[in-house]
Amino acid sequence: MNEQKFDLLVIGGGPGGYVAAIRASQLGMKVALVEKAELGGICLNWGCLPTKALLRSADVLRLVKNAAAFGIDVAAPQVNLTQVVQRSRDVSAKLQGGVAGLLKKNKVTLFRGLAQLQGQGWVQVQCAERSQRLHATHIILATGARARALTDMPIDGQYFWSYREALVPKTIPKRLLVIGAGAIGIEFACFYRAMGAEVSVLEWADRILPQEDAEISATVAAALEKDGIQLYTASKVAAHRIVNGAVQLDITGQHTGQCSADVVLLAVGISANTEKLGLEQTQVQLERGHIVTDEFCRTAEKNLYAIGDVAGPPWLAHKASHEGILCVEKIMGLTVAPINSKHIPACTYSHPQVASVGYSEAQARELGKPIRVGKFPFVANGKALAMQSSTGFVKVIFDEHSGELLGAHMVGEEVTEMINGYAIAQTLETTEQELMHTILPHPTMSEAMHEAVLAAYQRALHQ
Known part of the structure; x- marks a missing residue:
């Protein structure tokens, strides 16, 4: 088994991890980064960027449909879903290649595989063909998070979708029910409605976008309803079953009754990726599934840090990137200020x-x-x-x-x-x-x- 030593090892190549690795290299550290899947993480490959590409297609479609209002006469637009999806995937692929180029430019050593902490600065990386044993003075965990699953609604790619399935549809479902009215749920609701689906949104809170100012939520809700999206707030699914090739759901709460959907899209939050990291070999503490850190991203284990989604909310790519820079600069002894969570902007790319x-x-x-x-x-x-x-x-x-x-x-x-x-x-x-x-x-x-x-x-x- 090969052994190599570094000043810093970053586990996870998302917007927090790869930025931390680049900044560390700029400051003169010998840096390695381990990524088991795509560079750029969920944000670049299955989240922020590909959804924005889809939503841009929806914007263009709305604009063309409304061209007459600008004095432009056009034929009725037709959606080529295959090209819409392919363009989204092409954007992600191009950006992923860009990240690889940045790592190479900054002399960051990249390992493709699954990393596991072994204590005292050692990490084992299981690559496709062999294992690699790495040692680092400092280790940053930037493993991100994944869509939270519901045990009674397992993702099957047919009746129940996560964001991954929603990003690469082969057809547009006639009836789509989105469970969860946060940013992700509302963005997908807007996209699929623009593409012609009948869309409903179910939210347990008393309003959509519950993290936003109440007046903002009310304005968006009015716009969505005007666009034909049905909103069920302060409500939840009491039971569901598959009937004649569709999902039939019993709804309880402020709205009581039944609704049917060809596809149910689950957008009910995230779960941190902390499994199989070897955290049991450390003093790291978890709270609600996320790694506990101080204001400088330090865990309870000496020289072990955590940034981004794995370290808790707000679950935003730009927060992860900033934490990566802050963490590395603190390690290098530079003067840094802790993040003020109230100074982190949030965006929802709805319509x-x-x-x-x-x-x-x-x-x-x-x-x-x-x-x-x-x-x-x-x-x-x-x-x-x-x-x-x-x-x-x-x-x-x-x-x-x-x-x-x-x-x-x-x-x-x-x-x-x-x-x-x-x-x-x-x-x-x-x-x-x-x-x-x-x-x-x-x-x-x-x-x-x-x-x-x-x-x-x-x-x-x-x-």
């Missing part, structure tokens, strides 16, 4: 899109301090009207005394590309004064961000 950072209005009020809330609708924004994208609004929340930006929330066209302005403002500890005096270009939808700040202080100019 309309949702983007937020910081506290919701309800959370801000729970802080017990006076706040100021400003809102500005896109219907009063010139660029939004020109684009026929006037659904939604921008909402900001300030501490009345200090002017601190506590939270920002958006719903509308391409707001996921706008939230970074508020995220930067929070990082710079910007107050309402700086935001008011910032000159934004006209005409842009981002002007609504400026107007929302003005509205919080009764100074809105176009409302």
Whole structure:
């Protein structure tokens, strides 16, 4: 069995792991990365990126269908599902190759196989043809997570789908029931509805997108229902059975009755990938299935760290990447600041899109301090009207005394590309004064961000 030694070994090549490996190499460490499946992890291959490619196809389809509103006459569009799916897979394949190139460029040694901790810095990697024994002074666990399974609804690829099956459909089901109204569930609901499916969404919470500000959730819910998506909130499945080639479900809660679906898509959360890692050989602690870490990603085992989804929420790729950089720089003795979870933006690529950072209005009020809330609708924004994208609004929340930006929330066209302005403002500890005096270009939808700040202080100019 071959043995090699490194300064740092990263287990998992997703957005947290490969970024950590690259940054460590930049800082002069001898680095190895172990990945048992595709480079880029779930996000690049079976999550963030391929779903956005599918959703872009849905956007194009909606735009073409609405071409007459812009004075453009076109024939009725036809969906080529095979090409839609293939384009999505091609995007992932191209990006996966890009990650491999970055690792090579940064002289990161890549091992393809299953890694298992053996204690005292040793890791055994079971490759396809042989085993490799590696030693590292520091080890980062970046093994990610997988879709949470329901024991009574096992994924079978026919009646019950996870996100993997939903990403590569051979046909569009006539009736689709999505269980779970978080970001993943709502994004798939929007895609399949655009593709022509009859879509229903079932959620145990009392509203869809329950992690978002209540006004944002309500706006998205109204838009989805207008688009023909049936929403069952504060409800759950009491029983189900297969009848005549379809899933028949008994629903209980706020909505009681039966519904039928050709396919049920499960989007009910995730489970951390901690099995078969050899954690029993360490002092690592688990909480609700996730690895417990401190503010610098350190576990209870010396020189063993965990980043990304395996270390708990928020389950976001950009959070994992930032943790990877933070963790490595801390190892190297650089001055780093712990992540403030309220400064991590979140995006949902639904129709309309949702983007937020910081506290919701309800959370801000729970802080017990006076706040100021400003809102500005896109219907009063010139660029939004020109684009026929006037659904939604921008909402900001300030501490009345200090002017601190506590939270920002958006719903509308391409707001996921706008939230970074508020995220930067929070990082710079910007107050309402700086935001008011910032000159934004006209005409842009981002002007609504400026107007929302003005509205919080009764100074809105176009409302």
